[in-house]
Amino acid sequence: MVNRRGLTISLSILLVVVLKGFTGAQPITTISENIQIEDISVFDSAGRERTTYSSSEKIGFSVTCDNQESVDRIYFEFYVYNAENKLVFKHRGNSAVGNVGEGSSSIRNIPISRFYKSPGKYFYFARVIAGSQSDSPEVTEVMVFYIYSPSITLSYPANGARGLIDKPLTFRWVSSGATKYRVYVDDDKGFYNCLFQTGRDGYADPVTTYFQYPTSPKDPRQKLAGGVIYWWKVEGLDSQGNVVAKTPIPFSFSLKETAPSVTTKDLAVTDIILDEESTASELKFNVLVKNQGGMAISNIRVSLYVNGVPVIPYQLLSFISTGKTETLTFLGGAVKQKMVIVSAAIDFPDDNIKNNMLTEVFTLTPEYRHYEPWEVWKIIKRFIRDLEILKELEGYTLREVTLIPQGDIGEELEKLEQGKAKVVGVEIEVVK
Numbered sequence: 001m002v003n004r005r006g007l008t009i010s011l012s013i014l015l016v017v018v019l020k021g022f023t024g025a026q027p028i029t030t031i032s033e034n035i036q037i038e039d040i041s042v043f044d045s046a047g048r049e050r051t052t053y054s055s056s057e058k059i060g061f062s063v064t065c066d067n068q069e070s071v072d073r074i075y076f077e078f079y080v081y082n083a084e085n086k087l088v089f090k091h092r093g094n095s096a097v098g099n100v101g102e103g104s105s106s107i108r109n110i111p112i113s114r115f116y117k118s119p120g121k122y123f124y125f126a127r128v129i130a131g132s133q134s135d136s137p138e139v140t141e142v143m144v145f146y147i148y149s150p151s152i153t154l155s156y157p158a159n160g161a162r163g164l165i166d167k168p169l170t171f172r173w174v175s176s177g178a179t180k181y182r183v184y185v186d187d188d189k190g191f192y193n194c195l196f197q198t199g200r201d202g203y204a205d206p207v208t209t210y211f212q213y214p215t216s217p218k219d220p221r222q223k224l225a226g227g228v229i230y231w232w233k234v235e236g237l238d239s240q241g242n243v244v245a246k247t248p249i250p251f252s253f254s255l256k257e258t259a260p261s262v263t264t265k266d267l268a269v270t271d272i273i274l275d276e277e278s279t280a281s282e283l284k285f286n287v288l289v290k291n292q293g294g295m296a297i298s299n300i301r302v303s304l305y306v307n308g309v310p311v312i313p314y315q316l317l318s319f320i321s322t323g324k325t326e327t328l329t330f331l332g333g334a335v336k337q338k339m340v341i342v343s344a345a346i347d348f349p350d351d352n353i354k355n356n357m358l359t360e361v362f363t364l365t366p367e368y369r370h371y372e373p374w375e376v377w378k379i380i381k382r383f384i385r386d387l388e389i390l391k392e393l394e395g396y397t398l399r400e401v402t403l404i405p406q407g408d409i410g411e412e413l414e415k416l417e418q419g420k421a422k423v424v425g426v427e428i429e430v431v432k
Helices: 373-383 387-392 409-418
Strands: 016-020 035-044 052-054 058-067 073-082 087-097 101-111 120-130 138-148 152-156 161-164 170-175 180-186 210-212 229-237 243-246 251-255 267-274 283-291 297-306 315-320 325-333 339-347 357-363 400-404
Touching: 035 120, 035 138, 058 073, 058 120, 073 101, 087 101, 152 229, 170 180, 170 229, 267 297, 267 339, 267 357, 283 297, 283 315, 283 339, 297 325, 315 325, 373 409
Parallel strands: 052 138, 161 251
Antiparallel strands: 016 400, 035 058, 058 101, 073 087, 073 120, 120 138, 152 170, 170 210, 180 229, 229 243, 229 251, 267 283, 283 325, 297 315, 297 339, 339 357
């Protein structure tokens, strides 16, 4: 609600937040005047913060707080809840001297298998208590992370790809999570006396889910030859080099012996564009396909993947003539992540497989993101100075947020973050 008062020059935004469907059994965020949580994080065995993990890994949790009053000790507690809000892990006993200022604590190398039961969303719930008395002030914070069964799916080159002309050749895969990856390439499917692998000969194991094969290897025997069938596979490793995920079967590929001077059949995905009509509840992506070959082609299947998940249905390009570019629009649904990885692929065996697939990374601005209710409240409460209002909500968990009058919550949150708007009043309605 926009509040314009007389000749007031600055624009104030009144957010009337209606909170619906509260329960008292879920992990929640609480506040205190005496102590605040500055940051919480989930990290892997190498100390690298991530949001996605394989169930075979080890995990760590940390919390950093700011203490306003000197107490005897500050106590730190760590909890994990599954998607059904069932407590699956807890650790208590960490403490520090209760000096004024910043304090922190962490636990490391916890086997995920200790609490993992099913793939999906988990909640890390941190509690900090300032003092050893039963009525000592405490503060809590919650964040989301994801755990999946160990898996690595090879993406490119596809199994059986022949006559590749990529220079350089880049291997790509999708993983359930790992600290780093080991890539193997050999002309023997059994990888006996492997021709090439990362983690040795000066080639570091990549921490990303892709690896660019060296065009001029240090060992001349490792240079890939045209016409030879090679096999490749990937293993996911933790910080100690233990395998936490691996490829179920290796993929084969070959390079073209002589790059063609003229490509007769060449369809290319040239661009992926986030449509201007996209909303937080429905993202639209425009995929541009160009016929760069010398002949017209018909009935081409084009698929889109958002964060590794295929968009259904796929699109069928009925006809495209030489030199023409066609645009296909896909409805990608709602996305909760700030960063979105989108891939478009042509299912067509032409003479230049390299450009049949394109991957783009989009960083969504707030108006395009789908916000969970707890995310909205976490942002809004930073702009509310009335502690009495905030304390009224302790013991409840946010299930739904409604902006009155109707509008785009993402846009209003962006204005708050940029200082273009401020919260001048809040109404709280608790629906039992």
